[in-house]
Amino acid sequence: MLELRIHGRGGTGVVTLADLLSKAALAAGKEAQALPFFGVERRGAVIRACFRISDTPILQRSMSYQPDIIALMHENMLPHARNEGFTEGEDGAVIIVNGKVPVEAEGTQWLVDAEQIARDHGLTFGWDAYINVPMAGAIAKVIGIPLESVESAVNVVFKGKNAASNLEAARDAYNTTTKVKGGA
């Protein structure tokens, strides 16, 4: 079993991201569980969600406290991940981060410019960019879910004209997510 914890803010689509990952995992023939933690339920508030993927049925019903991977919806979520017990370094969790440069943490990181990808495909609402679909593509790549499974999940979650731009964004993120060394 592999455990992932997503750190983001209310309104950035973390719940939909968890939904997409679960459906992609199912399409890939895996067992999965998404467990969002609901706190104050306000736009902009710090939120987190756990995601587990496994070859056998998942029995855990609690949150992940020592995840194998943390996904930061924005580089400034790193302190929040640390508050939740994220340990860095070679033995710690791998980081997947939405940004242009790695975050200041040791160990392996995967970098994706999810915000730019979202804007390139018109996935915006006012000034906000919907970064969840590109993040789903990035996370799927890191945890080994095939692109076709992500595409099938996007087609289930988004209908009509929204599906096409979201599919493109997921593919772009899948193809451009790169492994980097931690920032200074």
Next chain:
Amino acid sequence: MSKRIETGNTACALAVLAAGIDYMAAYPITPQTTLSEKIANFAATGEFTGKYVLVESEHSAMSAVAAASAVGARTFTATSSQGLLHMHEILHYASGGRLPVVMANINRAVLAPWCLYADHQDSISQRDTGWLQLFCSNHQEIYDSVFLAYKVAEKVDIPVMISYDGFLLSHSLLPFETVDDSVIKQYLPDRDPAWRLHPDIGGNFSNVAMAAEYSAYRHRLADDTLKSLQIFRDSIKEYENLTGRKQPDLIEASGTENANVYLLSMGSMASEMELVATELTKQGINASALKLRLYRPFPSDELVNILPDGSTLIVLDRNIAYGHPGGVLYMEARSALYESDKKIRVLGGSVGLGGVDLTVSVLLNEVNRLLEVAKA
């Protein structure tokens, strides 16, 4: 059959859609809201063909479904926490009136203080209302329990409450297999009530009863509640035969057979307890997890039969039986074992109140603490 991955509330809504409900009334409350929203959405798209009524309170929701049930409709409602407490008066009406209403209660702590998270105090506070109560530990059980609930409710004319933990199950996504509508139709044909209110038929409902009549009604409800145990067993078997999918027993044991230590619980923690039993076994203590599916009536015979003579039973409750040490399951288990010749040490604790996260290590600590008490 198809495999899906959805939230627990969506799993419940899909089952409600398949169960052929004639009438639903509900009032939103966290964490139930996304369930009633989902069914309202099905009603808006025409997929839900029953009547959907948004009422002004939970008291009205239960009154409306009880009345609709009395005219012969198959009815559904859902709530949580304070909403369930607000329904309390009408819960007695539904069971006393022998109305086979089915309700989902998404477990949430009761006030005060204000709290949104999983806790069983809401359901167990309805213990003596005469409702039958099922608990779920995963989305498959939520989905399947809806059909089982109607099957039993309409056979014994007693309402059934299906409980599952707020957020941990209602808002988490887990895989489950749906059942084809044709199979559900076979398992659950249209409701055929023994009596109903109708202007052409005449009759009345809940007239004034004198003591002897009242007493007879109450004893009959009590007897029929106990008899429903066998109806549950038979109905689970029938569902298994139709779907070809194994169902958990009223008390489902996992892990070592003939263990030394048994861990009894209900709700989402009963799933994590399987991992606790595995951990204990690794530590050299042969352990088995017991998942309680039916809380009311309590399957005493199952419990007595599973436990070997001389074993230890640890009972963990997500509630408190005020005035008694531990929670309600602890009380039930001790009561069930009293008549048995087997010598079983029973210990209990209340954990996870107000949504305190029950990880394997938290549960293991509590189990080890109780095992130390047992030794002393």
